[in-house]
Amino acid sequence: xxxxxxxxLVAGATAALFLSACGGKSEAPAPAASxxAPAPAAxxxxxxxxxPKAKGLGYFISVKAGAEKAAKELGVDLIYDGPxxxxxxxxxxxxxxxxxxxxxxxxxxxxxxEGISTALRKAQAAGxxxxxxxxxxxxxxxxxxxxQATPKGIGDTLTDEAARLMGGKGEFAIITASVTASNQxxxxxxxxxxxxxxxxxxxxxxxxxxxDMKDQSQTVATTLMSTYPDxxxxxxxxxxxxxxxxxxxxQAGKVGKVKVIGLxxxxxxxxxxxxxxxxxxxLWNTGDLGYLTVYAADxxxxxxxxxxxxxxxxxxxxxFEIQDDNILLGKPYIFNKDNINKFDF
Amino acid sequence: xxxxxxxxxxPAGKAILLRHETILLGVLVAEWVYFYFAGTxxxxxxxxxxxxxxxQFDILRHxxxxxxxxxxxxxxxxxxxxxxxxxxxxxxxxxxFGKLWQDAHFPLALAIVATLGIGAVAGGLNAxxxxxxxxxxxIVTLGTYSLFRGLAEAITHGADTFTNxxxxxxxxxxxxxxxxxxxxxxxFGVTAAYWLLVHQTTFGRSFRAIGFAPEGARYAGLPxxxxxxxxxxxxxxxxxxxxxxxxxxxxxxxxxxxxGYELFAxxxxxxxxxxxxxxxxxxxxTLLGVLAIGVLKSGLGTVPFVIKxxxxxxxxxxxxxxxxxxxxxxxxxxxxxxxxxARRQNARLTPQPSHPA
Numbered sequence: 001x002x003x004x005x006x007x008x009l010v011a012g013a014t015a016a017l018f019l020s021a022c023g024g025k026s027e028a029p030a031p032a033a034s035x036x037a038p039a040p041a042a043x044x045x046x047x048x049x050x051x052p053k054a055k056g057l058g059y060f061i062s063v064k065a066g067a068e069k070a071a072k073e074l075g076v077d078l079i080y081d082g083p084x085x086x087x088x089x090x091x092x093x094x095x096x097x098x099x100x101x102x103x104x105x106x107x108x109x110x111x112x113x114e115g116i117s118t119a120l121r122k123a124q125a126a127g128x129x130x131x132x133x134x135x136x137x138x139x140x141x142x143x144x145x146x147x148q149a150t151p152k153g154i155g156d157t158l159t160d161e162a163a164r165l166m167g168g169k170g171e172f173a174i175i176t177a178s179v180t181a182s183n184q185x186x187x188x189x190x191x192x193x194x195x196x197x198x199x200x201x202x203x204x205x206x207x208x209x210x211x212d213m214k215d216q217s218q219t220v221a222t223t224l225m226s227t228y229p230d231x232x233x234x235x236x237x238x239x240x241x242x243x244x245x246x247x248x249x250x251q252a253g254k255v256g257k258v259k260v261i262g263l264x265x266x267x268x269x270x271x272x273x274x275x276x277x278x279x280x281x282x283l284w285n286t287g288d289l290g291y292l293t294v295y296a297a298d299x300x301x302x303x304x305x306x307x308x309x310x311x312x313x314x315x316x317x318x319x320f321e322i323q324d325d326n327i328l329l330g331k332p333y334i335f336n337k338d339n340i341n342k343f344d345f
Numbered sequence: 346x347x348x349x350x351x352x353x354x355x356p357a358g359k360a361i362l363l364r365h366e367t368i369l370l371g372v373l374v375a376e377w378v379y380f381y382f383a384g385t386x387x388x389x390x391x392x393x394x395x396x397x398x399x400x401q402f403d404i405l406r407h408x409x410x411x412x413x414x415x416x417x418x419x420x421x422x423x424x425x426x427x428x429x430x431x432x433x434x435x436x437x438x439x440x441x442f443g444k445l446w447q448d449a450h451f452p453l454a455l456a457i458v459a460t461l462g463i464g465a466v467a468g469g470l471n472a473x474x475x476x477x478x479x480x481x482x483x484i485v486t487l488g489t490y491s492l493f494r495g496l497a498e499a500i501t502h503g504a505d506t507f508t509n510x511x512x513x514x515x516x517x518x519x520x521x522x523x524x525x526x527x528x529x530x531x532x533f534g535v536t537a538a539y540w541l542l543v544h545q546t547t548f549g550r551s552f553r554a555i556g557f558a559p560e561g562a563r564y565a566g567l568p569x570x571x572x573x574x575x576x577x578x579x580x581x582x583x584x585x586x587x588x589x590x591x592x593x594x595x596x597x598x599x600x601x602x603x604x605g606y607e608l609f610a611x612x613x614x615x616x617x618x619x620x621x622x623x624x625x626x627x628x629x630x631t632l633l634g635v636l637a638i639g640v641l642k643s644g645l646g647t648v649p650f651v652i653k654x655x656x657x658x659x660x661x662x663x664x665x666x667x668x669x670x671x672x673x674x675x676x677x678x679x680x681x682x683x684x685x686x687a688r689r690q691n692a693r694l695t696p697q698p699s700h701p702a
Contacts, residue, residue, distance in 0.1 A: 055655065079652055081656075087601070088595060088597060089591070089595055092594075094646070096407075097403075097657070099399070100394060100395075101386075101394055101646075102393035112597055115506075117596070118595065
């Protein structure tokens with residue numbers, strides 16, 4: 001029977017925890033007074049919470065830098081937190097944490113649309129405004145999505161940049177991730193449409209998969225150059241394929257003769273861009289993405305951004321278009337020799 | 346006190362256990378009080394942060410799956426074994442549940458029952474390898490740890506996610522029944538069941554006996570293999586239950602469900618005073634361990650300094666480790682101290698060489 005006292009102790013303690021928690025609802029001001037010491041009366045400052053998919057990624061750290069700049073300009077209290085690895089469960093737990101902390105606006109890059117939406121709807125029910133950026137949640141779980149790039153924007157920019165480098169004529173090839181990947185497929189469709197519409201003298205000779213792996217893309221690129229001796233440019237539309245293609249061109253001794261462009265991150269392409277193998281890398285300006293997101297969050301909380309609006313003004317970046325409930329960051333950003341060293345992700 | 350193998354060590358073990366649990370309870374209360382004062386703010390008439398009822402419910406909801414795994418692991422560790430595969434099994438069960446419901450068009454209730462069955466079978470695989478082939482549990486479950494997660498990832502190609510579950514299912518993880526989160530009732534039910542099993546039946550005593558001395562238990566006529574098989578099969582079953590609750594809480598079933606949960610669960614069990622070598626431990630200790638970790642994880646997210654720096658997750662990892670070490674040291678220290686005192690006293694009373702038992 002010796003074990004009973006401690007069992008009751010546990011039960012009692014658990015009950016006590018809940019009772020005092022219940023009490024906390026009505027008589028919490030006492031402890032709170034000491035807790036909220038730094039800013040007791042300044043309850044008016046907006047609280048905006050920003051969540052990345054994973055907080056250690058260079059990509060999101062640069063988003064954060066832009067967000068902090070906007071927060072400083074607007075005088076809002078910005079917090080940045082997220083899972084250390086891309087983890088939907090952690091994202092939910094952090095959103096639920098923010099709900100009880102009483103944030104005014106929550107901005108999330110969703111790891112999984114449905115997974116996060118449950119928590120976001122809960123936030124909305126608690127009167128918190130919700131935005132998504134980078135990766136959307138379900139439509140009814142947020143007010144706006146800050147959309148960094150439309151497939152058309154990416155396709156057009158890639159095609160225009162290729163045409164500029166090729167002088168408007170010649171052969172080029174595309175290295176994709178896999179021929180079935182839906183986002184790659186849609187970029188490819190926009191590229192082909194743009195070619196047909198604007199560049200009749202440019203010929204897309206083939207589209208080959210590199211399985212989003214650098215080694216494989218490199219092999220594929222080497223084969224491309226021997227199969228198509230007149231190839232003027234390789235366009236890599238999967239991030240791992242850009243440095244892969246560049247390495248192949250470098251080793252084939254065809255730097256300058258076969259140009260390389262692609263969709264990717266600055267850091268992994270810096271060596272190739274700086275040495276002139278890769279001409280341009282296309283993505284969006286992640287700092288601007290964070291900046292715009294915080295401006296949108298601020299406007300949403302103040303009521304100056306409402307459903308149905310067609311545009312939004314974001315500080316020094318000017319005005320952005322809103323399509324339906326997507327706030328568009330606009331044209332993709334072209335990283336080249338002149339600017340790539342300013343970015344670190 | 347019927348097992349000869351344990352009768353000599355049990356009283357001493359129990360005394361340490363009680364002291365350990367008292368310390369842990371103190372730690373839990375201290376944590377809670379600290380976060381209540383440091384993590385509660387008021388805005389106008391609204392209380393925010395740690396001192397809200399919603400926060401207490403969130404702690405329960407977020408602790409539920411790890412709590413279930415910890416309960417399942419308590420008897421496993423009591424027998425001197427370990428099961429590293431429970432977190433991976435959650436991933437496998439989550440996606441099989443999603444597949445049964447979405448692709449095989451099972452009714453939800455049937456899919457749940459089938460998933461629980463799959464969990465038990467997977468636990469049975471561990472049990473068979475451990476009891477029939479007499480392989481060490483650490484190695485066996487290290488194997489199934491990779492096997493289950495690998496299977497889950499292979500089936501879904503690491504990418505497929507099952508979503509769009511009906512509200513009637515999500516109720517299990519997101520709504521409340523009689524004021525408490527739905528899954529809290531399940532958790533308390535399972536806790537009660539495990540408490541009965543470990544503390545109120547001869548099964549529980551046989552787990553301890555096996556943990557103290559498996560050979561001794563065997564000679565004493567205990568069906569060691571059957572008992573071991575039972576705890577591993579139960580662990581598989583409870584992992585499947587945790588997977589279902591996890592799926593309902595998030596509204597998604599993905600192969601990464603429960604990643605790393607086995608380590609949190611083991612931490613909770615050991616924090617709760619169960620010896621990793623087996624033989625000593627209790628369900629209420631595990632319950633305290635689960636709550637201590639849950640309160641810590643949740644509470645850190647409300648401390649202004651931590652919010653400002655955005656280091657909740659890092660701090661909780663660090664402090665959970667520190668908590669474990671402190672609790673273990675706190676549990677061992679009095680024993681070391683009394684041993685030392687006894688030795689000194691012995692030395693004073695009997696100057697000539699003695700032969701202690």
